[in-house]
Amino acid sequence: MFFADIGLDVVAIDLSDAAIRMLQKLERGNPHFICGDFINESVHQSKSYDYAYSRFTIHAINSKQEQLLLRSMYRALKPGGKFFIEVRGIHDPLYGKGQQQERNAFFYNNHYRRFIVMDELVAALRKIGFRVEYAQERTGFAPYGNDDPPVIRIVAIRQEG
Ligand SMILES: C[S@@+](CC[C@H](N)C(=O)[O-])C[C@H]1O[C@@H](n2cnc3c(N)ncnc32)[C@H](O)[C@@H]1O
Incomplete structure (x- = not known):
């Protein structure tokens, strides 16, 4: 959120479905929250x-x-x-x-x-x-x-x- 607020386009990734769902409810657009495995190249x-x-x-x-x-x-x-x-x-x-x-x-x-x-x-x-x-x-x-x-x-x- 800090980086988005200073004008960067942010992709924020975490494996925790509960945390990502809660953040997605904020509907900010930026950061773009993804529930995923950051290790995975894809x-x-x-x-x-x-x-x-x-x-x-x-x-x-x-x-x-x-x-x-x-x-x-x-x-x-x-x-x-x-x-x-x-x-x-x-x-x-x-x-x-x-x-x-x-x-x-x-x-x-x-x-x-x-x-x-x-x-x-x-x-x-x-x-x-x-x-x-x-x-x-x-x-x-x-x-x-x-x-x-x-x-x-x-x-x-x-x-x-
Ligand atoms: C100690 S917390 C740090 C959370 C946050 N980055 C912070 O600084 O407060 C570690 C986080 O890594 C996430 N995590 C662990 N393995 C992961 C993976 N393979 N892909 C995405 N997130 C992962 C956990 O769900 C947890 O939210």
């Missing part, structure tokens, strides 16, 4: 996005899905397009809480969270063909109420090709 048109923004979604998927998502975003962005990522990292105070699911992933408080190693995500983006313009992990990126966990923020640029 949800995005090839070379159609100037920007992609993944806010707190990469830690909601497993490592295989992450690989597919990065490829899908590479394909969906125009050459020179930017991929903005904000995600929980291994220095988050929630790390290690709950039942372990896979490496760095835990189920806690009804949430699956896979805490990201920043250097690994940067390397994965580079391998696919992104140039990483910015990568930081620190507090102050996503304060919410009394919480201000260290969060990873990355800006990656899709190279020509």
